Amino acid sequence: MNELQYGYIKRNLEFSFQAKTSRGEIKTHAAYLVYAFHPSNPTLKGWGEASPLMGLSIDGTDNFEEQLSTILAYFNEGNSPLSVDLTSFPAVRFAIETAQLDLFNGGEQIVFDNTFIYGKSIPINGLVWMDSIDNMLVQAVTKIQEGYTCIKFKIGAHDFDVECKMLEQIRKQYPADRVEIRLDANGAFAPDDAVLKLKELARFGIHSIEQPIAPRQLDEMEEVCGKSPIPVALDEELIGLDPEEHGAKLLKFIKPKYLILKPTLLGGLGMSAKWVRKANEHEMDWWATSALESNIGLNAIAQWTAVQKTSLPQGLGTGNLYTNNIEGPLLAKAGALHFLPQNAWKLPHPELD
Incomplete structure (x- = not known):
């Protein structure tokens, strides 16, 4: 494994709309597409993605590209990734892990042998982005008309009573037995x-609400989870924590109903799998969510999700966000993520970028 060589290509992904979040509006998102190859066959490459979120990822820093370049150069000197503690670089760990898996499976963007790549679609929620209330209502109705039966609203940016009226309008048209509503x-x-x-x-x-209060308020979150009539899902609360060292204590104390797993933020698929095991031990459910990755990262998360035992709608409908995404077989449509093998991957060429 330490014989492999690594490189990366930076692509600034451009949003096709005004993407407003709790951390402000974002127009572009930097994706670092990491590739791995063996010197004996440099044309065969495996691809991964390191795309931390500024202001949320623990490695989402202004000098991330410099740090990524330094880490990959260290590996290219013959040092194994296993010899480096990448705890502070969860996005890099995710990228290296998936690039290796892809390479070892033939460099065809097959991370796991799974049902997704053979035609079994993954149910997903339709995300309503922060916007004016009128536009959020339009987004929600459009998603429902497109076939989504699970809608997720980002809330907290508007007056609380106004947001309640928005949800009331949706419920007048679409009862709970027809459309599931998640809140974040x-x-x-x-x-x-x-x-x-x-x-x-x-x-x-x-159905559920993600991270109702800010993370690292354990006593307060434990009280909220115990008294809330709405099942609570932990999201940001998991970032930067080791599931083995801290996870069991956290889940036992707070007792959430659900976990939100974002491999880019948690340190990869292996680390996410550890959170799944902890969730199972505490009889909690979970779903995976992309963190605005390009289709390379989204593909890896979707294939990993497909080998897990879960039937809940996943948060994997982000492939249509960008005007310059990596083209490939992924398609979010009618409430599901589909893999269309006839749509070939159009991967970047390191020697040309």
Whole structure:
């Protein structure tokens, strides 16, 4: 494994719309497409992706590219990735892991032998991005009309009563037995009134809410999880934690209903699998969510998800976000992510970029 050589190509992914998040509007997202090859056959490459989110990933720093270049140069000197502690670089670990898996499986973007690549689609939620209330309603209705039966709203940016009216409008048209609603507060609620807000939101038949209060408030989150009528899912709370060292204690104390697994933020597929095992031990469910990766990262997460035992809608509908994504067989349509082998991958060429 330490005989492999590594390189990367940077691509600034351009959003096809105004992408507004709890951390402000983003127009581009830097994707670092990492490739691995053996010197005896340099034309055969395996691909991974390191695309940390600024302001959220622990390796989302201004000098990330410099750090990535230094790490890959160290590997290219003959040092094994296994000899390096990449805890502080979860996106790099994800990229190296998937590039190796792809290479060892023939360099055809097959990370695992799984049902997804043979035609079994993965159910996904339709994401409603932060925007004006009117535009969020339009997004939601459009997704439902396209065939999505699970809709996820980002909330916390508008007045709470206005957001409640938005959900009420959706529920008047689409009852809970027809459309599942998930919420993501991104830690927007204050601990002292979070439970009151969750009780108010519960009347709209909400499936779950992600991270109602900001992470690292363990006592407050434990109380919220215990009193909330809406099942709580942990998201940002997991970032930077080792599932073996901290995961068991965290889950036993807070007792969430769900975990949100983002391999780019958690340190790869292997680390995400450890969180799955911890969730199973505590009888909790989970779903995987992309972190705005290009189709290379999304493909790896989807294939990993396909080998897990889960039937919940996943957060993997981000492939259509960009005007310059890596073209390939992934297609999000009618509430599912599909793999269309007739749509060949159009991968970058390192020697040309």
